[in-house]
Amino acid sequence: MKKNKISFETNFWAHYELENPFEVIDAFFGSDSLAYYKQTLSEIVFYRSKEEVYNKECPGDVFFNYTAIRSFLRACSRLSDKRKKWKVREVSAAQRSILSQASLTAEEYENPFIVFQNAFEEHSLADFEFFLCEVIHLALRPTIVEFDSDLLTPYIHVIKMLDASQLLLESDVEKIKINE
Known part of the structure; x- marks a missing residue:
């Protein structure tokens, strides 16, 4: 049975629709850096519990980031299925750095690929999209609102997915050949 393909909805921020999760990640990090996305997401999560509105000078940026991160999460959900088909070539000890491990x-x-597998075993794509929508909604409110959902665990998973995706971009990824 063939799986239903989900749209990555990249046309909102990349100006065209991408169909390959590796291309989505490449375009995502071509749009802004890993540090930018990690900082932005951390600020959004921080502002969810403040009586200030996040980025009130330019709220359009918040929407742009929302659409880009949402596409990123959709691509990551597809990468969780690819862990048995793709692998990262071994990194030499000289190239290895504790800083790049993040x-x-x-x-x-x-x-x-383990990062994506673990994230989507624990939470569904809908859970991650709800997390993103909820933290942005709370960060854009001028008042503190009580919430009863776990926002920390999905946040940690998203940060790890950002780091894993950057590593995929910097590494040689190869398709696993199945011996017949």
Whole structure:
């Protein structure tokens, strides 16, 4: 049975629709840097519990970031299915750096596809999209609102997915050949 393809909805921020999750990640990090997305997401999560509106000088940027991160999450959900078909070539000890490992464990650094698998085993794509919508909604409110959903766990997963995706871009990814 063939799986239904989901649209990455990249036309809102990349100006055209991409169909390959690797291309989405490439365009995503071509739009802005890993540091920018991590900083922006951290600020949004921080502002969810403040009586100030996040980025009130330019709220259009918030919408743009929302659409880009949402597309990124959709691409990551597809990458969680690809862990058995793709692998990262081994990184030499000379190229390895604890700084480039970022939030990833040693095992995740060796195989970044584990990050996507773990994230989407614990939460669905809808859960991640709800998290993104909820933190942005709370960050754009001028008052503090009580919320009863877990926003920390999805946030940690998204940060790890950002780091894993950057690692995929910097690494040689190859398709696993199945011996017949």
